[in-house]
Structure formats: structure tokens, C-alpha cells
Amino acid sequence: MKVLRFMLQNQTQVRDLTLEHLWLVGVSTILAMLIGIPLGILIAHRTRLNKPVLASANIIQTIPGLALFGFLLPVPWLGARADRLAILALTLYALLPIIRNTYEGIRGVDPAVIEAGKGMGLTESQLLYQVELPLAVSVILSGVRVAVVISVGLATIAAAIGAGGLGEFIYRGLSMVDNRVILSGAIPAALLALLADFGVGWLERRLQPK
């Protein structure tokens, strides 16, 4: 109850930080999709590239979050604004699940369907847009879902470099040793993660091929 009262008293700040959080996660997820989906398609078609690309994305994933933020801090244009930096770091983390699921979704399309499509004289792009992507879309979206849920959690660390978001409450609460403040950041962040999980999951089911 004390938490709820605190949150109500600081409504505007909770709202602003939630919106900031959403902005960080939203922009980075869209960027990761714009990079990851084409890359996934590429390595599904040119299988020789799949090992190096997936390995690179994997390595990025293993860098601890705080360290990655720290590494990027001295980069000129990026380091100038903390939110740019946070968005780049979140984008890099979101790449792996998106690339991997795009790759697997497309590789998972029945080879007989691809062969029939080629034999009928579909061009490569007709095959991609009419057959491969529609059949892979739910696998791709489940990758996006994983990426979003990870990003919502990871974005709380962005506050450590001053990029804002719900992490602000968490860090402030930690230094004040005040659970109310910590929870005012943690609860909305958890709700955001659940909401994103549900939302993308719903889209995934809607777009599932019959």
C-alpha cells in the first residue's frame, strides 16, 4: 500500500519514466528488427554466412550489460547523449533472438514447398514475400517477443549511465535504501514486460499461417 501511495504521489514522474522506458525499448527493438530480419533472411539463403553472423551476435550477447554501456561511453557522437548509447546497446542485445528466429523460421519452411515454388517460376523475391516470410512470420515474431522482454529488463540498467527510464527509481531507491522507490521502478517495468509479451504473442497467433 505504501508503494502504491508513493507511486500516486509521484504519478507524473512514474508516467514520464515509463514513457522514457518505452521509448528506449521501442526504438531499439525496431532498429534490431530492421537489421536482424534482413540479416536472418540473408544467412538462411547463403548458409555459408550463418556461422559467423550467429557467432558474432552470440558474442555480443555474452558481454555484461553494464560493461557494454561503459565501453560505448567514450564513442564520440554516441557518448554525447546517454539515450543514443542506451538504444545502441539494447539494439545489439536484441539482435541475436531476432536473427536466429528469422533464420530458423525460413529454414523451417518445407523444402517441397520451396521446390514447387521455384519450379513454377516464382522469382526469388516472390518466393520470399509470398511463401517464405508468411510461413516464417510466427517464428520470427516469437524471436521479437523474446527480444522485447529482455530489453525491458535490460533497459533498467540504462539509468546507470543517465539514459533515464524506470531504472532511475531503482537506482535512487537503492542508494536511499527505500523499497518503495525501488518497487516504483520495478513494478511498472515488470508490467511492461508482461504487456509486451502478451501483445507480441497475440500478434504472433493472429499472423500464424492456417
Place this chain on the structure above:
Amino acid sequence: MPPHTSTPKIEFVDVSYHVAGTQVLSGFNLQIANGETLVLLGRSGSGKTTTLKLINRLVSPTSGEIRVDGKPQQQIDVIRLRRGIGYVIQEVGLFPHFTVARNVGLVPKIEGWSEDRIQARVQELLQLVGLEGTLASRYPHQLSGGQRQRVGVARALAANPEILLMDEPFGALDPLTRDEVQREFLSLQQQLHKTVVFVTHDLHEALRLGSRIALMEAARLVTVLSPHEFLKSTDPWASAYVRAFGAGLEAAADRGTR
């Protein structure tokens, strides 16, 4: 009998194909006449499917040349070539996210036909292959194996190609359905006179459907014979086939009596 046209519809000239050091096809020469049903007969790995895929260029020959209507294949745009050739495979490969109508109408649609014309064509084709018009709105997973294979044939015929390639199209069907679709194929072919190249390892099917049978063994063309010649042939491979099937039938009939 092949009609007496001067240029064969499809012609293989000294075609070889190898992949990763394995000879899949070697020194292959064959002429396929307009309107005939040529059956490629042989066991698994003899090169039948590769021969078929060379025609619509799903594989390209290592050496030699394939001509379609007398024209070297390399001079034809590969997409145009394929749209003019119907292709039916054993796994059918219907697009699972498209209705029957969209599956059958896809090539006409890409070719820019009007919606009305596509609808009419879909109905015409479904009727031609012995399916109810009401199936048009179903999805592939709602059909039986025989129905799916018929839709596959309808789809291959959609843009009215002159050539039809069929790779063991009836191989996965139960014997009764297979008998049915073979009969339908014969009556269809009497109406349409397509140039058909048909791959099978089933001698019965080959004898029943083919106007000529090209026997393949170990990456080579052994001989090309009419069904009647085939049964009387003294060629060791051809007679081995006849023996294998004949003996198989007798043995099957003998079961339980000995």
C-alpha cells in the same frame, strides 16, 4: 507415337551432370517429341529426377546442352522457361497458407490475369482433375492425399504450359487412389496433348502411362522403348525389370498357398 514434327519439344545433347565428384548423369542423349508421354524409369539414384530438373533448370548441366523447342536453354530466361513448364512432385508442395484457389491461381495471378479470369480458370481446372468446385476455398491440410495431388496437377496446368514434368506424382498414394488418378491422367492427356516427362520406378505405371519408356541405370540412359517393345525386349536391364515385377506378382499371389 510421336507426331512427325521436325524439331523435338525437348532435346538432351551429350548432357552430363556431376556434383561433388559423383556422376549423376553422363553422356545423356534423348529427344522428346511434342505431345508424347515419356516415362523415365529406373531405380532410386539412377538419375531420373536430375534429368527432370535439368529440363526446368532447377539444376544446370555440367556439360552438354538442353534444348526446348529447338532453342538452347541458356538463351531462355529461366523464370519464363519455368512458367511455361508445369511441375508436379511427389510431396506436392502446395502452399499451406494459401487456399486451393490461390494455390492454383498463383501463376496466372503473377502473369497478370484478371481476377474473373483466374476464378474461372480455377473452377475449370478443378473440374478437369475431378474435384468439386467447392474445394476452392479449402486449405491444403483439409484435403486427402489424393485430393492434394489433384490440386498439384491443377496448379501445374494453370497457365496452360505445353510441357508437364511429373516426378513420381502418384508414388505416395494408396493403390486404389493411384489407379484412379492414373486413369484420370490418361483421359486428361487425351484431351490436352501436353508433352509430359514422367518419372517413376514402377513398371506398371510406366507401361500404363507412357508412350515411350526411357530406362535409366547408374547415371546412364540404357534404352528407349515403347511399352510393347519393353515387355519383349532382350535388353538385360529391361528384362530384369520385367522379371522383377512379374516374379514379384507371382510370389505375391502365391502367398499362403505354399
